[in-house]
Amino acid sequence: MKNDVLIVEDHPFVAEATKKLLAGAHPLLNITICSDAASAVQELGNPDRTWHRVLLDLDVPGAHGLSLVMEAHRLGYEGITCIVTAMDRREYETQIQALGFLGYIVKATSVDDFTNAINLIFKGERVFPTPIERRREVNEAIRLTRRQLEVLNLVRTGLSSKQIAEALNLSEGTVNNHITGTLTALEVGTRSHAVARAIELGLLSVSA
CATH class of the missing domain: 3.40.50.2300 (Response regulator)
Structure with missing residues (x-):
């Protein structure tokens, strides 16, 4: 043996x-x-x-x-x-x-x-x-604030920064700052990629 x-x-x-x-x-x-x-x-x-x-x-x-x-x-x-x-x-x-x-x-x-x-x-x-374990590890490593997720959820509906600012009663500059922080956290370069990445990681639900 x-x-x-x-x-x-x-x-x-x-x-x-x-x-x-x-x-x-x-x-x-x-x-x-x-x-x-x-x-x-x-x-x-x-x-x-x-x-x-x-x-x-x-x-x-x-x-x-x-x-x-x-x-x-x-x-x-x-x-x-x-x-x-x-x-x-x-x-x-x-x-x-x-x-x-x-x-x-x-x-x-x-x-x-x-x-x-x-x-x-x-x-x-x-x-x-497993892919689920990997997603959990990455998800735990990436942190988005409640406001960043709120802004990102509106981004995927096609709203501009100005429209999001009006919807959330924020300044357009503040919205852009949230978006910039989100792109950095998710390590992506565009808004659409940020939405896709957040859905992939389970940070956003699949349906809007």
């Missing part, structure tokens, strides 16, 4: 905590810890080891960007490798998922969620943040 597990992690506390978690749930595992890219590459390429799972941090000494990910992929380990990292980067997650890796777990997740994700990984299930 294959029971070799490789943990690539340079923080001793995190590495030992992960090892303890795995040993408690799977006492027959033979766990190896590597704290840098060079030793990880050596272990991954070791012909005498048949890895069952690889838990791979992206940001260990000697690693750059997705260098260790690409090495694991080159060796054909993507199907048993889960990325466990502090890097909550959507572009990395998307590329790693497209390459066929087993999962992408962000360390900042709760202990319960982390434990559940690890258990799923060892059952052979793929674990990546």
Whole structure:
């Protein structure tokens, strides 16, 4: 039975905590810890080891960007490798998922969620943040005031700044300031894009 597990992690506390978690749930595992890219590459390429799972941090000494990910992929380990990292980067997650890796777990997740994700990984299930989770994360990060949402809701009806000002009993300059703040918060360049982005994030309802 294959029971070799490789943990690539340079923080001793995190590495030992992960090892303890795995040993408690799977006492027959033979766990190896590597704290840098060079030793990880050596272990991954070791012909005498048949890895069952690889838990791979992206940001260990000697690693750059997705260098260790690409090495694991080159060796054909993507199907048993889960990325466990502090890097909550959507572009990395998307590329790693497209390459066929087993999962992408962000360390900042709760202990319960982390434990559940690890258990799923060892059952052979793929674990990546769902679109709903991603939307919730982005939604929580983007804050619009009640007045900004009120103005944006009128923007999507086609009203001009002057018309919105009259409807809300505000000055036209104040309305434009709210719109500028909204564009900045949503990281968009036009009013129509702001409306679309707000609907996508669930900040505005689909129907006006």
